Every structure is written in structure tokens, then in C-alpha cells.
Amino acid sequence: MLDWLRFGLGTLLMLGGLFVLVTAVLGQFRFRSALNRIHAAALVDTLGILLMLGGLILLAGWSVVSLKLVLVIAFLWLTSPVSSHLLGKLAVTLTDHPEREMQVDDPSLTRDVKEGD
Amino acid sequence: MAKLRENLPSSRWGRFLRWLREGDDVLDRSMAEALEAPAPAPADALVPLPIPRRLTRTRQRNLTRMEKRLRALYVVTAVLICSGIIALLLVTTAGLPDFGDPDNPANNEVPRHYIEKGLEETGAVNIVAGMILDYRAFDTLGESNVLFVAVCAVIILLRLHSGDPRERLRDEADERSREPGHDIILQVVAALIIPLILLFGVYVILNGHLSPGGGFSGGAVMGAALILFQLAFGERHTARFFTFRTFRIVSVLALGFYASAKAYSFFTGANHLPSFITPGIPGKIFSAGLIPYLNIAVGMVVCCTMYALYSLFRKGDV
Numbered sequence: 150m151l152d153w154l155r156f157g158l159g160t161l162l163m164l165g166g167l168f169v170l171v172t173a174v175l176g177q178f179r180f181r182s183a184l185n186r187i188h189a190a191a192l193v194d195t196l197g198i199l200l201m202l203g204g205l206i207l208l209a210g211w212s213v214v215s216l217k218l219v220l221v222i223a224f225l226w227l228t229s230p231v232s233s234h235l236l237g238k239l240a241v242t243l244t245d246h247p248e249r250e251m252q253v254d255d256p257s258l259t260r261d262v263k264e265g266d
Numbered sequence: 267m268a269k270l271r272e273n274l275p276s277s278r279w280g281r282f283l284r285w286l287r288e289g290d291d292v293l294d295r296s297m298a299e300a301l302e303a304p305a306p307a308p309a310d311a312l313v314p315l316p317i318p319r320r321l322t323r324t325r326q327r328n329l330t331r332m333e334k335r336l337r338a339l340y341v342v343t344a345v346l347i348c349s350g351i352i353a354l355l356l357v358t359t360a361g362l363p364d365f366g367d368p369d370n371p372a373n374n375e376v377p378r379h380y381i382e383k384g385l386e387e388t389g390a391v392n393i394v395a396g397m398i399l400d401y402r403a404f405d406t407l408g409e410s411n412v413l414f415v416a417v418c419a420v421i422i423l424l425r426l427h428s429g430d431p432r433e434r435l436r437d438e439a440d441e442r443s444r445e446p447g448h449d450i451i452l453q454v455v456a457a458l459i460i461p462l463i464l465l466f467g468v469y470v471i472l473n474g475h476l477s478p479g480g481g482f483s484g485g486a487v488m489g490a491a492l493i494l495f496q497l498a499f500g501e502r503h504t505a506r507f508f509t510f511r512t513f514r515i516v517s518v519l520a521l522g523f524y525a526s527a528k529a530y531s532f533f534t535g536a537n538h539l540p541s542f543i544t545p546g547i548p549g550k551i552f553s554a555g556l557i558p559y560l561n562i563a564v565g566m567v568v569c570c571t572m573y574a575l576y577s578l579f580r581k582g583d584v
Contacts, residue, residue: 224459231455238449 159207166200169193183240191233198225389546389554390475399480399557399564403528409482410524410564413571414517420578449498456498463491467569474561475554481564488565489572496577513570520563527556 176189202222206215363370380397388396398406470484496504534541546553 227455227459231452234451235449 155207155210159204161204162200162207163204166197166202166204169200170197173197182244184237184244187233187237187240191230191237194229195226198222198229385548388557389544389548390557391548391554392475392477392480394478395475395480395557395561396554399475399560400555403556403560404532406560406564407521407524407528410521410567413567414521417517417571417574417578420575424578452498456494460491460495460498463494464488467491467565471561471565472551472558475557476551481561482568484561485565485568486572488569489576492569492573493576496573501581508573513574516566516570520566524560524563527559531556 170193173190173193176193177186180186180189199222202218206218209215209218380393380401384393384396384401385391388400390396390400467484467488470479470487471481472484474480474484492504492508531541533539544555546555548554552558
């Protein structure tokens with residue numbers, strides 16, 4: 150009974166993660182500019198990773214494997230937002246007129262990024 | 267029903283369908299309008315980045331008829347040779363023995379000996395490590411040398427500033443100003459994870475004879491950590507512990523140690539002389555004879571090579 154509960158919960162988590170990641174893929178193809186695409190991918194993949202690996206942890210049970218999966222989550226949560234941040238910074242640097250592609254609330258902010266680097 | 271159909275375009279579902287079909291969305295629409303609008307006059311601060319000279323330099327040359335013909339001949343010959351090689355490889359693949367067949371010529375007494383006697387003779391729990399660093403250590407020395415030779419070739423082809431020291435200084439300052447580092451987020455995260463990555467690389471190398479891993483994989487992990495450090499903290503900080511000199515000394519020492527250690531063990535083994543290298547107790551960290559030390563040597567070479575290749579391709583110097 151408990152096994153079935155664990156299996157169902159794990160499957161539910163993984164399905165949720167699948168939904169979230171499919172949303173990210175849809176965003177990748179729907180948006181036009183690089184920055185909008187980063188917005189879709191970077192926000193979504195942390196949650197997707199958490200749900201997918203959380204489901205795997207539940208399915209694997211408490212063992213060394215699940216500890217390793219927790220470490221994988223920690224590593225990806227540390228590194229993936231940073232890489233998205235750097236990609237976004239590069240995209241802003243290389244885009245001549247970011248205000249034409251998206252709403253820029255604070256023009257000075259854009260200018261700052263363009264001046265640095 | 268008709269009423270429902272009339273309401274569809276303005277309903278949420280209808281808007282969702284339309285968004286899927288044509289992307290009709292407030293953000294998208296404003297984006298499209300903004301893209302079509304003429305560019306606003308550039309403010310002073312929005313000066314576009316200067317484009318490097320090599321990117322703007324295009325080849326402006328009128329091709330003569332002869333050159334055009336030669337080019338067509340080149341394309342045709344290339345395609346012919348390529349498809350010939352592909353056909354040859356496919357025919358050869360079709361003639362290979364089946365995968366996993368016990369009667370394959372590869373399944374002779376050699377792998378059986380490795381599997382049955384490997385642990386006893388080499389002392390390595392990881393049979394693969396026992397094979398590549400003991401039975402076939404000569405082969406692995408060749409592989410490490412291939413990496414070293416590859417870096418040497420890249421140095422010959424790509425290494426810059428051998429001449430005027432003043433020019434070199436100016437180039438380095440220029441390089442520093444264009445570096446993507448100095449990003450505080452990247453620096454904090456890199457400072458957190460680089461020690462962990464290095465530690466993991468060391469673990470993979472030192473446990474090469476006990477668990478999956480070894481010099482090549484661990485060295486690649488450590489090289490990646492060095493590259494990350496260079497990206498995050500820039501040239502000046504990396505130069506404090508890794509320069510071209512470091513690369514030369516580490517590579518040559520590691521390869522020299524490998525070659526001399528294996529020369530000793532080959533010499534004593536072939537002449538049936540007593541050797542002080544013993545397999546030890548399998549499973550202990552100090553066991554398996556030379557394998558851990560050879561793993562360290564290979565790891566050093568691979569780590570330095572990874573970083574040197576990256577650095578050479580990035581800025582033409584280590």
C-alpha cells in the first residue's frame with residue numbers, strides 16, 4: 150500500500166515536471182528574441198528539475214542514490230541560473246535596441262549593462 | 267451553439283488557440299510593432315560596441331572563370347570522395363561479426379585472462395584501470411602523448427606575441443578589458459563550486475584503481491574547474507598559479523615520470539627480475555602497484571592540456 154502511494158506520488162511529481170518542461174519548450178519556440186527565450190527557459194527549468202528529480206527520489210526510495218539526486222538538484226540549482234544570467238547579459242550586450250523587443254522599465258538599467266563590459 | 271461559436275474568439279480558450287496559432291498576444295503584438303517602427307535616435311550612451319576589424323574585413327575579389335571552374339571541380343571531387351568513403355565504411359560495417367556473439371574473434375583467451383587473473387596480478391579492483399595502466403600501459407602512454415602533441419601543434423599554429431614585449435603588454439591590457447569576468451554572481455557561485463569540482467576530480471583520480479574513473483576523466487573534471495576559474499576571475503588571477511611555465515613543467519614531469527616508471531616495470535617484468543612494485547592488498551588506497559601514481563600523472567597531463575587548449579584557442583597564449 151505504502152509502495153503504491155510512493156509510486157503514485159513520484160509519478161505525479163514527474164508528470165508535473167514534464168508539464169513544466171513542456172511549457173519551457175513551448176516558450177522556446179513561441180518567443181522571438183533571445184532574451185524572451187531565456188526568460189522562458191531559465192525560469193522554468195529550475196522548477197522542472199526539482200519536480201523531475203523529486204519524483205525520481207521518491208521512486209528510488211531512501212538510499213545513496215537519492216542522496217546523489219539531491220546533490221544533483223543542488224548543483225543544477227546553483228549553476229543553471231548563473232549560466233542563464235550570463236547568457237542574458239551577453240544577449241543584452243549584443244542587442245542594439247532591447248527596448249524594441251521587450252518592455253524595458255528602467256532605461257538607465259539597460260544603459261548600465263551596455264556601458265559595463 | 268452558434269452563440270458559443272460567436273463567443274469563441276473573445277473567450278479565454280479562443281484567445282489561447284489564437285496565441286498558439288499565430289502568437290496574437292499583447293506582448294507579441296507590441297513587439298512586432300516596435301520591430302517595424304524606425305529605430306529611435308541613439309542616445310549618447312548607446313554607442314554600439316566597436317566591431318573587431320577581422321569581422322568587417324570581407325573578401326572583395328572578383329572570381330575569374332577559371333577560378334569558378336576550379337571551385338566547382340573542388341566541390342564535385344569532395345562530394346565524390348566523401349560518398350566513396352561512406353560507401354566503403356558501410357560495406358565494411360556490414361561485414362563485421364555480430365555484436366555480442368560468443369564466437370567473435372575478440373573473445374579469445376586475452377580478455378578471459380584479464381577478467382580471471384586481473385585482480386590477482388595487478389591488484390586493481392577496477393579491471394579497466396588494471397588493463398589500461400598495467401597490461402596496456404604502453405598504449406596509455408601513447409594516448410597521453412597524443413594529447414601533449416596536440417597541444418604542441420596548437421601552440422605552433424596559434425601562439426601569439428613572441429615578439430615585442432610592449433605590444434604584448436598592450437595586447438594583454440586589451441584582453442583584460444574585454445574579459446567577460448568581473449560578474450559578481452558568477453564569481454560568488456564559482457567560488458562556491460570550484461573547490462568542490464576540484465575535490466571531485468581529485469577523488470576520481472585517486473580512486474581510479476578502486477572505482478570507475480581514473481586519470482582521463484578526473485583530469486578532464488579538473489581542467490573544467492580551471493577553465494571556470496579563468497572565466498570567472500579573469501586572466502590576472504589565473505596567472506598567479508598557472509602560466510605557460512607551469513604547463514610545461516607539469517606536463518613534461520608527468521609524462522617523464524610515466525615513461526620512466528613504466529620503463530622500469532617493463533624492464534624488470536620482461537627479464538624476470540625482482541621488482542619493488544607489488545600489487546598490494548586489493549581494495550586499499552595504496553595498492554595496485556604503480557596504477558595510482560600513473561593515474562595521477564595522466565590526470566595532471568589531461569588537466570593541463572584541457573586548460574591549455576581552451577586558453578590557446580581563446581587568446582593565443584596559455
